[in-house]
Amino acid sequence: MPKVTFIQPDGSAETVEIAEGLSVMEGAMEYGIPGILAQCGGGCSCSTCHCYVADEWVAALPAPADDESGLLEFAWEPKESSRLTCQIHITPELEGLILHVPEQQI
Amino acid sequence: MPETTIIAGAGQAGGQTAISLRQAGYEGKIILCGAEGLPPYQRPPLSKKYLGGELERARLFLRPQSFYETQEIDLRPDSEVLAVDRAARKVTLEGGEVLSYDHLVLATGSRPRSLTIPGSELADIFYLRTLLDVDAIRGRMEAGRQLVVVGGGYIGLEVAATAKQAGLDVCVLEAAPRLLGRVTAPEMSEYYLEAHRSRGVDVRVHAAVSAFSGNHAIEVVECKGSDGLDERIPADMAVVGIGVSPATDLAEKAGLSCDDGISVDEHCRTSDAHIYAVGDCTRHPNPILGRRLRLESVQNAIEQAKTAAANIVGNPLRYEQIPWFWSDQFDLKLQMAGISEGYDAVVQRGSMEADDFALFYLREGLLIAVDAVNRPREFMACRKLLPERARIEPSRLEDESIPMQEMI
Structure with a gap:
């Protein structure tokens, strides 16, 4: 299973294995990664699973759809690398993916 | 002896209470008692992607079974809490077992209103x-x-x-x-x-x-x-699908104050200081809206659960959030924030014909709610504007040449 690393605002990191086909958000929930709330449960409706994708990984992900972009523009401190983790689906190519958890959601 | 928290109800609110207690560092015993025979799962997808066969069953569960074991949460999905003895601080479970608690969290949810008319007992x-x-x-x-x-x-x-x-x-x-x-x-x-x-x-x-x-x-x-x-x-x-009623019978039998929902304060505490209530079953104050209300929403379930958990570990967190909801029908993603009840003006931005619009609700010039169809920016902007009691000219709200970012 591909490994994904979540880096918290204080610099602490946790690497977890997420099964292919699941979203990064679902993996984060399974391991209880702090700071990812995912209130809507993956419906692309709330923006509370926002993370920053590490610079070297941004290009590896398909571009966000408009509903995701619209939510991200108003997320807490959005950046070019912002994504909703419920919209990132795990594939073998994402082995080693690194994400930074924001200081807060919304 | 370590203290014990019993959670009555293992839906989203009950499950989240257990999860949040451990996240908040609670070291006592947690007993999570459900009535549905299943670990806590997400309800919103039931009428959407799960009904449509787009989401597998396993992906509905809030946490895998192993989570409850590693977190030492005593999950009993087949043990409904049937009675509360407040004086003795004990509950009676389905099957007769009696357990003592230091804190009790009622997360009993709501039940569909039933239609009792001739033929309502027919199959299908x-x-x-x-x-x-x-x-x-x-x-x-x-x-x-x-x-x-x-x-x-x-x-x-x-x-x-x-x-x-x-x-x-x-x-x-x-x-x-x-x-x-x-x-x-x-x-x-x-x-x-x-x-x-x-x-x-x-x-x-x-x-x-x-x-x-x-x-x-x-x-x-x-x-x-x-x-x-x-x-x-x-x-x-x-x-x-004709609405739900809050499941208050356990609370009422225990003599807790109820008013179309279990009455709680801003800390999700009931009229008994040892008993909290969270989720669909509560009637709670909302300081931003300035009134008490009952909500049937996952946001309310999750955030009240976090509030109760924080208070149990001694952090006097208050529940104060702008309610939000969503509904997916066909290709229409409806996102709603605030409560529109009591509005005196509606402003439309975008086109209903194109299934791409938002309706803003105002009361005495103040923005109080939004319904946005395929318009995530309007929805998100309002989630930020509503707590600030923003006053925005209707002519600006409907003017598509002004980006929502500029209204914040």
Whole structure:
């Protein structure tokens, strides 16, 4: 299973294995990664699973759809690398993916 | 002796309370008692992606089974709490076991209102609240069958949209003059009526269902139309979605203060300091809205759970949030924030014809709510604006040349 690393605002990191086909958000929930709330449960409706994708990984992900972009523009401190983790689906190519958890959601 | 928290109800609010207690560093015993025989799972997808077969069952669960073991959460999905002895601080579980608590959290949820009319005991008449309800509905949903949905609220309309997309013939019967009458403005009701009709759903308002008939299973739904004439609508199955009632009986039997919901304060504490209540079952104060209300939403379930957990570990967190909701029907993603009740003006931005618009609700010039269809920016901007009690000129709100970012 591909490994994904979540880096918290204080610099602490946790690497977890997420099964292919699941979203990064679902993996984060399974391991209880702090700071990812995912209130809507993956419906692309709330923006509370926002993370920053590490610079070297941004290009590896398909571009966000408009509903995701619209939510991200108003997320807490959005950046070019912002994504909703419920919209990132795990594939073998994402082995080693690194994400930074924001200081807060919304 | 370590302290014990018992959670009565293992839905989203109950499950989240257990999760949040451990996240907050709670070291006592946690006993999570459910009535559905399943670990906590997400309810919103039930009438959406799960009903449509787009989401596997395993992905509904909030946490894998192993989580409860590693976190030392004593999950008992088959042990409904039947009685509370407040003086002794004990609960009685289904099966008779008696357990002591230091803190009790009531997360009893809500129950579908039932329709008791002639024929309501026939087979293939369903309600939609639990995962098992949806499994039963899915088992009967086959293309070409005729589904009658009783009730034009969010659940009914989501079921109608999903079933239509699965190839069923769908008829929605709403007794009131308009769809979504309890929760939204006439403009939105009219929009959703047209949205469903244009996508092939037979929607009828002013249609009061008077009886179901059939031989063992439902065959016909009888209703009285606005013209007063009786109609007989053929049905292979029916789904009844006419609202829910808060499950307050346990709290009432225990003598806790209730008022169409278990009364709690801003810390989610009931009239007994050792007992909290969270989720659909509560009537709670909202300091931003300046009134008490009851909400049927996952945001409310999760955030009240976090509030109760924080207070149990000694952090006096208050629950104060702008309510938000969403509903997926066909290609329409509706996102709502705030409570529009009491508005005196509606401002539209975008185009209903293009299924791409937001309605802003104002009261005395203050923005109080938004309903946004395929408009995430308007929804998100309002989630930021609403707590600030923003005053925005209607002419600016409707002007598409001004980005929502500039209104914040």
